[in-house]
Amino acid sequence: MSLRVENLSYIYQAGTAMESYALRDISFETREGEFIGLIGHTGSGKSTLIQHLNGLIKPTEGHIFYNDRDIYSEGMSLKELRQKVGLVFQYPEYQLFETDVITDVKFGPKNMGLSDSEAEEAAKRALELSGIGEEFYKRSPFELSGGQKRRVAIAGVLAMDPEVLILDEPAAGLDPLGKNEILSTIERLHHERKNTIIMVSHSMEDVAEYADRIMVLDSGRLVYFDEPKVVFRHYEELEKMGLSAPQITYLMGDLKKRGLDVDDSIGTVEAAKAEILMLWKGKQKYNKE
């Protein structure tokens, strides 16, 4: 499975005096089963870009390839593409509409043409993956907590068994534990099903923790696409783009400036703890000697 984007541009109101680029000359290719974090300031084009990837928006210029086939070439079905490339919008719980949880999640697979029992199986698998227990199947989705609703909404996309899962700010507005539950659900999917994940986020801490590579958009241009530690090393440039590095990366940078021999590209509490403990143990050993 691969997604490849070549020289993609999207222009609002093309051909008029108001013409403006939402996306400009973007090219990239995803790797099999990788977890990509997509960051950028509000209005940088993140949502516009992900809507291109499953054919909801047609590029003004450039091409999108799914498994090396142009998604707009003859014989490609956009309906099928949208099953393979699942898109979870921001605040997806607003899109729940059925009377109970299981029926809501079955909607997608039934729409794909699966029989009722097949759809039910798919829905159950998706709900289990999303951490929603059987006791919720017959409950109204509107009785659930914010985090639960969101997991049901994500299950609705998972039930169609996508190869690529794109999520637009899946943790926005959730409390810290709700956020961790959603993000670890996504990570579990990534590990168990080897799905390629593209996650849009405003939290540098979250992408530092989960992403294999980070894609940075600034005013419609793709400026970085690299491992977190490489991207966050550019924290000064990121700040100019309305972004930042994780708090921990700044701390490690401060420590390095003060003359401590630490890795200043660390982005998670866990890695920082290990790094500092190592220095501490080294110093204690030295003191003894």
Added chain:
Amino acid sequence: MKIIDAVHVFFDYMRRDENDKIEEISPALSDMNLEIEKGSFVCVLGHNGSGKSTFAKMVNGLLLPKKGKVYVEEMDTADDSLLLKIRETAGMVFQNPDNQIIGNIVEEDVAFGPENIGVPTDEIRQRVDASLKAVNMTKYRKKSPGRLSGGQKQRVAIAGVMAMKPECIILDEPTAMLDPIGRKDVIRTVRELNKKEGITIVLITHYMEEAVDADRIIVMDEGHVVMDGKPEDIFKRVEELKALRLDVPQVTELAYELRKAGLPLPECVLRREELCDILTKLLKPVESFKRPADGHNF
């Protein structure tokens, strides 16, 4: 002097079926008691469904207690005749800036509130100028709000509340939809309004970092206050906070973990600069100490 006083407040949401029969009652506030001092900066934390937003809506009379009383500057929110005055005293800013902006031009949007209550034109002008200046958006006054970033829009929304000359602003997750810089700008703006203009701030948030500079943190659970104290007293209770679905800032968490592993650190560290100072002192190499050659595993 207290500006907000909630006394034994109860509230529940009712769900009715097609025949208007009550199907389910879910309690949102149960025996909530809280006094907020005038001029203070209070941060309210709590998981989704803990009652934070319900409480916020009580303060300016968008919701009324089923039992108990809420007073704003000693005005009872249940007294209809005082409602306008209460809403001028306590303004609200919500999560999504796009739902709060109505004007076609920034300054028109900010003027909407005072216009609506019949403030004379000259004074409206003064208020709009002062409000835009307070949120540092003066240079965007002639712009269309649609062209602004999320953080800028949220600052325009705050200016709109400022133009009503409130004593108190309640912000319900104002940064949830913003990028990091937008978040910083909004929090800086709110802090300045508190320091320079003496406006009481009640900030509801899920970002623990934003609570670090508050005078006081309130933690809510099951519809009432379960913790109340200074940031350093609240954030040292790491395990309790996690049990309440909350968290601590990354720096605080790292310090806590290092302390558990045996480093001599204070009980609670809130700021990066502070942790940096302490760690530098602890770990600064003595003479020619170098990291062990085999120790680099990153």
